[in-house]
Amino acid sequence: MTRPLRNKLNDLxxxxxxxxxKSWFIHNPPPRRKDVLRHPAKFPETLAQEFIEFFTHAxxxxxxxxxxxxxxxxxxxxxxxxxxxxxxxxxxxxxARQSIAAERQNLGAAAADLVAEVxxxxxxxxxxxxxxxxxPQVDYVITSPPYWDMLRARGAQTQKERRQSDELDVFYSDDxxxxxxxxDYEQFLLRLTDIYAQMKPFLRVGAYLTIIVKNVKKGGKxxxxxxxxxxQLGSIYTLKDExxxxxxxxxxxxxxxxxxxxSNTVHHYCLQFRKED
Numbered sequence: 001m002t003r004p005l006r007n008k009l010n011d012l013x014x015x016x017x018x019x020x021x022k023s024w025f026i027h028n029p030p031p032r033r034k035d036v037l038r039h040p041a042k043f044p045e046t047l048a049q050e051f052i053e054f055f056t057h058a059x060x061x062x063x064x065x066x067x068x069x070x071x072x073x074x075x076x077x078x079x080x081x082x083x084x085x086x087x088x089x090x091x092x093x094x095x096a097r098q099s100i101a102a103e104r105q106n107l108g109a110a111a112a113d114l115v116a117e118v119x120x121x122x123x124x125x126x127x128x129x130x131x132x133x134x135x136p137q138v139d140y141v142i143t144s145p146p147y148w149d150m151l152r153a154r155g156a157q158t159q160k161e162r163r164q165s166d167e168l169d170v171f172y173s174d175d176x177x178x179x180x181x182x183x184d185y186e187q188f189l190l191r192l193t194d195i196y197a198q199m200k201p202f203l204r205v206g207a208y209l210t211i212i213v214k215n216v217k218k219g220g221k222x223x224x225x226x227x228x229x230x231x232q233l234g235s236i237y238t239l240k241d242e243x244x245x246x247x248x249x250x251x252x253x254x255x256x257x258x259x260x261x262x263s264n265t266v267h268h269y270c271l272q273f274r275k276e277d
Contacts, residue, residue: 048075070096146180
């Protein structure tokens with residue numbers, strides 16, 4: 001007689017669990033709604049929901065310390081989880097609140113008892129913000145930080161159309177506290193690591209963190225942001241694994257054609273950390 005699965009981590013069946021364990025996956029984000037197009041580097045709610053549903057049970061608490069326009073919080077609502085987000089840019093924080101309100105309306109009674117709160121604030125003061133907001137113990141963190149200051153790079157292919165529009169942001173903000181405005185790589189890495197370290201006392205033992213990040217190219221060389229972040233945070237949390245998110249619907253560009261090797265980078269690293277005993 002087969003013993004029923006005792007699932008301590010999530011509400012998935014064995015087949016869904018096994019499917020998620022694959023170390024790479026293809027996810028092509030659906031077209032972005034007009035109301036969230038202003039943000040230059042939004043990650044998709046559909047992707048966030050898959051991670052949330054794997055790493056939590058219904059009714060647990062999700063945190064995104066760099067919430068942007070609220071992808072993680074909208075995904076948490078759809079998954080039946082409570083959620084909190086911190087966002088430095090007041091415009092993005094307000095867009096996130098509007099997106100959450102619209103999603104609540106779509107979900108109706110299913111979302112009536114769920115908390116989804118966006119706090120406008122600097123993630124560099126994350127411990128202070130969490131304590132002041134009386135956020136309950138966090139069961140899971142999913143977030144995607146700035147990929148250093150790459151949005152400031154004039155040669156960024158994806159930014160050309162944005163520079164021709166007054167309604168689309170090319171970078172996150174001009175705020176000096178914005179991590180995307182730090183020019184020095186080592187300083188950026190240290191400040192980013194400190195933000196994630198501040199979360200630790202507020203996470204329950206056994207909670208997972210998923211950080212979606214990418215290695216970056218600048219000045220003709222690779223800066224291994226994902227690998228450096230994994231190394232730095234590995235002394236604070238336990239680095240458990242990685243999943244590689246691939247996109248196969250991105251138009252390829254002939255970088256270095258006939259002259260030098262320059263790849264079209266169409267993958268991100270989804271780093272999985274865990275707060276151990």
